[in-house]
Amino acid sequence: MDCELCGKNTLLSETRIDGVPLMVCVTCRGNAGQSNYSPPVPLRANPSRTPRETPHEVILVPDFGQRIQRARAKMGLTHEELAAKVFERESVIRKFELGKITPSAALVKKIEKFLSIELEEK
Numbered sequence: 606m607d608c609e610l611c612g613k614n615t616l617l618s619e620t621r622i623d624g625v626p627l628m629v630c631v632t633c634r635g636n637a638g639q640s641n642y643s644p645p646v647p648l649r650a651n652p653s654r655t656p657r658e659t660p661h662e663v664i665l666v667p668d669f670g671q672r673i674q675r676a677r678a679k680m681g682l683t684h685e686e687l688a689a690k691v692f693e694r695e696s697v698i699r700k701f702e703l704g705k706i707t708p709s710a711a712l713v714k715k716i717e718k719f720l721s722i723e724l725e726e727k
């Protein structure tokens with residue numbers, strides 16, 4: 606039988622490595638014993654994941670999607686055109702209209718201003 610760690614065909618003994626029973630040789634068993642202690646890796650918050658916009662609870666009117674859709678249609682704009690006007694992706698505008706996403710406060714403001722509508726619940 607071969608050592609499950611190094612593959613050496615030698616005398617094996619069962620040892621637990623990280624709670625997993627393995628048949629290993631004397632060398633590996635010794636190594637495992639020494640390196641068994643692994644200091645816990647602290648879970649660091651990823652500092653690069655800073656939000657683009659400051660989070661701000663936006664409470665929207667229940668029919669915000671319809672309001673955008675109507676105002677957009679009145680101006681004769683497509684999703685794509687509106688998206689370009691407010692510097693957003695078309696998919697964001699579509700999802701916003703369908704109520705599938707809660708957009709950032711900044712986007713709500715931009716759309717409100719551009720379409721001259723009210724989206725935030727006052």
Ligand SMILES: [Zn+2]
Pocket residue numbers: 608609610611612613629630631632633634
């Ligand atoms: Zn081994």
